[in-house]
Amino acid sequence: MIRAMLVVVASLLLGACGFQLQGNHDYPFKRLYIAGGTPEMTAYMKRSIQGGSDTVVLDTPAGADATLTMVFGRGQSAISFNVDGVVQEYVLTATVNYKLTGSNGAELIPPSGLSVNRAMSYSDTYALAKQSEAVILNRDMDSDIADQILRRLAVVRTMDPAESTVPSVRSRAPLPTPPL
Numbered sequence: 001m002i003r004a005m006l007v008v009v010a011s012l013l014l015g016a017c018g019f020q021l022q023g024n025h026d027y028p029f030k031r032l033y034i035a036g037g038t039p040e041m042t043a044y045m046k047r048s049i050q051g052g053s054d055t056v057v058l059d060t061p062a063g064a065d066a067t068l069t070m071v072f073g074r075g076q077s078a079i080s081f082n083v084d085g086v087v088q089e090y091v092l093t094a095t096v097n098y099k100l101t102g103s104n105g106a107e108l109i110p111p112s113g114l115s116v117n118r119a120m121s122y123s124d125t126y127a128l129a130k131q132s133e134a135v136i137l138n139r140d141m142d143s144d145i146a147d148q149i150l151r152r153l154a155v156v157r158t159m160d161p162a163e164s165t166v167p168s169v170r171s172r173a174p175l176p177t178p179p180l
Helices: 002-016 039-051 124-155
Strands: 031-035 056-058 066-081 087-102 107-121
Touching (some): 031 039, 039 056, 066 124, 107 124
Parallel strands (some): 031 066
Antiparallel strands (some): 066 087, 087 107
């Protein structure tokens, strides 16, 4: 009895705070081909799409209802130096330009771009650890980009672009460099 009440109270508290399980998506395309991106990002997107919908992600473009094309890039630049001119902090950047086209060549999502970045402190003393940290940060940025693209795919409601109301994502001015 007490256990049942605890379960009910816990579920009410979770519902009150805005917690919601990631739901199923009903994409208008049932067979999707993903071109480009990193292998980890593509695998993550494939698992998310197939696990949360009846859409199948194909390994080849043959037979696909839609194709998600991604051009991916990474960057790293120094953002702060010590008095000796040695780098103290880097910014890691991941950028992807993507579009979704139907099998007839119609643009379901017009060409759009996403960019995420992470700041990382640096020290020659911990060079190996900082390399591992960079790998973790890059993986985190990949999953952030994949999640944003998946949310964008969920907005597509029809395979006819004339009926679609999916706006392109306009690039904005870069954020200012953080203060030193």
